[in-house]
Amino acid sequence: LPVGAFPRSDTSTRAPRPDSPVRTMADFDTPTGSGFMEGAQREIENEQRQAQAKAIILALSEKCFDKCIGTPGAKLSSGEASCVRNCAQRYFESQAYVAKRFMKMLQAQRSEDL
Amino acid sequence: LKFAYCCPRAVSSLTSAKFAMSSTPPSENEVREAVHGFKKQMAAQQLQVTLTKITEKCFDKCVSKPGASLSNSEQACLAKCMDRFLETTAVVTGALSRGAGGDEL
Numbered sequence: 001l002p003v004g005a006f007p008r009s010d011t012s013t014r015a016p017r018p019d020s021p022v023r024t025m026a027d028f029d030t031p032t033g034s035g036f037m038e039g040a041q042r043e044i045e046n047e048q049r050q051a052q053a054k055a056i057i058l059a060l061s062e063k064c065f066d067k068c069i070g071t072p073g074a075k076l077s078s079g080e081a082s083c084v085r086n087c088a089q090r091y092f093e094s095q096a097y098v099a100k101r102f103m104k105m106l107q108a109q110r111s112e113d114l
Numbered sequence: 115l116k117f118a119y120c121c122p123r124a125v126s127s128l129t130s131a132k133f134a135m136s137s138t139p140p141s142e143n144e145v146r147e148a149v150h151g152f153k154k155q156m157a158a159q160q161l162q163v164t165l166t167k168i169t170e171k172c173f174d175k176c177v178s179k180p181g182a183s184l185s186n187s188e189q190a191c192l193a194k195c196m197d198r199f200l201e202t203t204a205v206v207t208g209a210l211s212r213g214a215g216g217d218e219l
Contacts, residue, residue, distance in 0.1 A: 050156075076198055088210060
């Protein structure tokens with residue numbers, strides 16, 4: 001079984017190939033083992049990472065939709081589109097800012113305790 | 115299998131009755147089918163979450179005073195709102211892959 005059976009970037013949901021001979025996991029102990037299970041593992045983990053990324057995008061789209069789009073028109077005006085772009089970027093900057101400041105607060109707390 | 119510990123719903127698709135009853139480990143084909151099923155499940159879930167979000171947002175925007183039925187203008191507003199929301203998602207995706215996307219995602 002080729003290692004590329006589970007390419008990391010492949011997100012299609014095509015049906016599994018029925019042509020390759022069925023083997024059991026006992027066969028995977030040989031040195032020529034294809035890393036099949038590792039490939040399956042990676043594919044699952046890839047799906048999970050993608051799901052997390054999609055969740056972030058959806059949450060952010062929600063926020064920016066609320067902030068930038070009033071009455072829905074026939075298409076996004078250029079103002080609305082740039083508002084959404086700014087919104088996304090400013091959100092991540094806010095996230096970085098909050099994290100950084102929180103670290104400073106923790107450090108200040110620790111040096112007080114000493 | 116590491117991924118068995120992460121997602122309960124994924125596990126249910128992977129540990130079908132076939133696996134539970136047999137004493138031999140799953141074959142390659144069975145694992146492949148399980149992975150395929152998992153992907154389909156994730157996609158279906160994602161779709162459902164997105165549609166729920168759109169319905170919430172667009173109901174808020176378009177149906178201010180609920181009447182005895184959805185008027186034509188309300189339906190038109192829902193249609194536009196849905197399209198604009200999906201467009202927003204595309205803009206956000208684009209902004210992320212260009213700008214701050216790398217480390218956050």
